[in-house]
Amino acid sequence: MALIVQKFGGTSVGTVDRIENVADRIGKFREHGDDIVVVVSAMSGETNRLVELAHSIDEKPEAREYDVLLSTGEQVTIALLSMALNKRGISARSYTGTQVHILTDSTHNKARILSIEEKKMRTDLDKGRVIVVAGFQGVDEHGNITTLGRGGSDTTAVALAAALKADECQIYTDVDGVYTTDPRVVPEARRLEKITFEEMLEMASLGSKVLQIRAVEFAGKYNVPLRVLSSFDEPAFASADTSDKNADGSNGTLITYEDDEMEQALISGIAFNRDEAKLTILGVPDRPGVAYSILGPIGDSNVEIDMIIQNISADGTTDFTFTVHRNDYVEAKEVLSKVSDELGAREVVGDDKIVKISIVGVGMRSHAGIASKMFKALAEEGINIIMISTSEIKISVVVDEKYLELGVRTLHSAFGLEQKV
């Protein structure tokens, strides 16, 4: 017996048949004795349909009305899933963000959750009801409908789990967990049984787009055990124990805090990002405020910056390099050329044929030699490292895009990720 919050994304509820499958799955958890709160997204395709409707009226539709429009997508799903549950004799009630009072600030289209009223849900749970909540939406203090932005349903699920002090928050998706790296690149990639919140944040932001970063942050902040698992596998009852598998199927990947049970790998996974481009402004006069002079105009043009590298200066000038999304390369280069002229820098050079590969693991904190092992493995394959950047639990290198697959496979093997610890 446990209280579990389960979130099903748009693909998992994309058709009436799939909604019926979700209802069946919930039924099994109820039979097992678990209390269930379900969070659902809009049926796949529905949000895009609504977005197109809005844009056919106004390219920049008013933010408040955009939320009124988009929030209908999830409302359709909660109603259909509740019908499917009730049809099975599983007592269920749907709630919109307004009804369950997911209070947010008033930042339409990307609101942040402030609080959740748990009283109504407790009453329903005490009556043995499954609660079906519309993800991605809330209500501000004035009663306006708000949305949390794309992918916000994960955040809704985690917030509900935190408010209800649920035993686990399960995010159902079309993959069965978090892998050591992308199995399409490394067939030997292995599903992780556990991963820490910090590692998951580094993996997510680096391209393993299984979970929304905000939801992971939220779960970490409120210590909500978060599990990623497949909505196509047989249900595995998390409440029984924390073992990796049970008779029915996979238990996905549990995202939690580091503990003694945690597998003691040095490195948990290899993340990578194909869509990088780098830009360097050469021979910048090295004086205070130069970094801001360079990055300010880039930020103003709404280009997001990823890595930033500035080495020590020689002869009073320095070289300043950063990476951006490949789509923003041309625009960023134009902005940077103007900046270069203003600063009296020598030249702007760039390359949009690069990729970033990162090794991630809390284990590297207490182990020396991880970086050198990484660089050695790459060198042995003749892969030239263009840039290096590190954090507490991550080392990233930028290499020519032709080395992406080779680099990831090399590192996956060098750190023995294909074998369970």
Added chain:
Amino acid sequence: MALIVQKFGGTSVGTVDRIENVADRIGKFREHGDDIVVVVSAMSGETNRLVELAHSIDEKPEAREYDVLLSTGEQVTIALLSMALNKRGISARSYTGTQVHILTDSTHNKARILSIEEKKMRTDLDKGRVIVVAGFQGVDEHGNITTLGRGGSDTTAVALAAALKADECQIYTDVDGVYTTDPRVVPEARRLEKITFEEMLEMASLGSKVLQIRAVEFAGKYNVPLRVLSSFDEPAFASADTSDKNADGSNGTLITYEDDEMEQALISGIAFNRDEAKLTILGVPDRPGVAYSILGPIGDSNVEIDMIIQNISADGTTDFTFTVHRNDYVEAKEVLSKVSDELGAREVVGDDKIVKISIVGVGMRSHAGIASKMFKALAEEGINIIMISTSEIKISVVVDEKYLELGVRTLHSAFGLEQKV
């Protein structure tokens, strides 16, 4: 300057282009200085799409969840229309039934409005905002979403007009008003400038399905001037005066209480119903309670009864006749045959090839000879009258279905309806 509630049905907001047209129309009223509250239905086709989704899950979907589902249809429209208005620089805000607090009872799928909170709307109107309200929906005292049933958007509009003491409630539709009869049957049929609530009720229930009966009742009860007009004509400003037309277009039909200005026609219109069937139980022992013995079982089988006729009895038995919708004929006949056996009646006979034609007019109250004029006109064309039923402001006859068009045309001409009084 006036406060006008305008309701646009599903056809009027059926596409993005039509929503833009509605926004243009509202803009003209704003330029004219009117305060506008708009009520909209779901885009045409949308409600059917949602109904199909529900039924693909459950033939009898749970009532509460059905309302959660269907209410999204109108929510989409309010958002899109508000976007279109704001794009034009016309300040607008959308509200769901929950947000504007259209309090209803808890009878899901056919809830009744109990009260409306006008404070929020007053504040918006004072700020010069157009208010866009989702029709057809409300909220019960527990915060559950309710719907008023199909066509309920008319009722929403009238209820809002009553709560706000609006100068007029305008129902935009695909016809430009209420006609003396169906122009497809009588090409000379004429649009009525005015009609009383009572007459409209008789016309509506008899098949002139321009307005929902409940909305007309509601408007009558709260004395809300109700105007039916076309969403495809140029706007005519009701607030300026009550004249029939202005330079821009038609002013539709005003439904109001009888007053001195009212055109003094004896008959306002000819209504008819093609889908009638009649059933007679012959030789029923004439004793108290026999009507209930007959109609009780019919009602229990959910067959709605229209006309009921029982003549004086001869020889201790009587003949009892009633009409039903043609679709219910077979079922009603089966039920009636059982009843007949139980009562010891002689025989059940019926006919599902009949139609009902009615003349309607408040003028007939004070004028004798209307009925005889009607019967004479029909007789001169050789139309045999099968049944007759009368009310205060209506006389209905049942005739063989082959006489429908001839009968309607004959009466339309006999009472001079093609000419304006």
